[in-house]
Amino acid sequence: MSMLSKLSALFRGSAHEAGQAVVDKNALRILDQEIRDADNAQSKARDDLAGLVARRRSAENELQSLGDQIAKYESSARAALGRGNSDLAREVAQRIAELESEITTRAPQVEDMKTAETRLRQTIGATDQKIQTLKREIDIVKVNDSVQRAQSAVALQSQGAHSRIGSAADSLQRIKQRQAVQEERLRVGQEFEDRRTGADLDAKLRDAGILPGASNADDVLARLTQQEVKVVTPQITQQGEKSPVERD
Structure with missing residues (x-):
């Protein structure tokens, strides 16, 4: 093979590959x-079937009309023969023969149209089913294509998402550290303020029950018990002495 032939084959092969790539990339558009x-x-x-049906029905109507004419002329021929007018009867018979010949010619045409109509209906029905099947398959292919594109997009974004998530986690940790340091500063500052004002010592005294005004549950119960004793004591009298109520 000469160099020019090889180059020509190379160009044809490259063109075929390029064309095939374009077809593959736009396969769904081409299918649609x-x-x-x-x-x-x-x-x-x-539309062709509708035209064929219309022509077939028109031909059948014409055959029916020819048959009606034959029936009419047969009645007329018998009437002419009944009156002894054989010439008129022969003329009518000639017309009947012409009509019958025309029916003989047209009847097969009508049958041919019926056959073509049946075949065309079957072909259209079968093609409709194939088209519907293809449409359903194309819909499935489109859905799969959309899902695959979405998965590819998610996969590409997730590669960058991992680094962004790591960066966000680092930022969150730094924020938590700053907040912890700030809380410790506030706590130490409050301790210094309590020491300056004596609030920390007052708190210790209140907890020990020493600070005036401080009380606990035992103190409250003791106070209530003393109040109850004071209420009951005035009603007790000396032994044998009636109370003022009993004397009355």
Whole structure:
């Protein structure tokens, strides 16, 4: 093979690969257009079927009309024969023969149209089923394609998300450390203030029950007990002496 032939084969191969890549990239668009083309062809086929049905019905009506004319002329021929007018009867018979010949010619055409109509209906029905099947399969392919694109996008973003999550965790830890340091500063500052004002010593005295005004549960119970004794004592009298109530 000469160099020019090899280069030509290389160019053709490259063009084929490039064209195939474009087709693969736009496969769904191509499928959608092909389905639209098939739908348009089906619409044209239905129009042709409708025209065929109309022509077949018109031909059947014409055959019916010819049959009606034959019946009419047969009645007329018998009437002419009944009156002895054989010439008129022959003329009518000739017309009947012409009509019957025309029926003989047209009847097979009507049958052919019926056969074509049946075949066309079957073809249209089968093609409709194929198109519907293709549409369902294309819908599934589109859904899968969308899911795969979403998964790819998530996978790409998650690679950067890991680094962003790590950075966010570091920032959160630094914030917590700053807050802990600030809380410790506030606590130490409050301790210094309590020492300056004596509030810390007052708290210790209150806890020990020494600071005036401080009380606990035992103190409250003791006070209530003393109050109860004071209420009961004035009602007790000397032994044998009646109380003022009893004397009255």
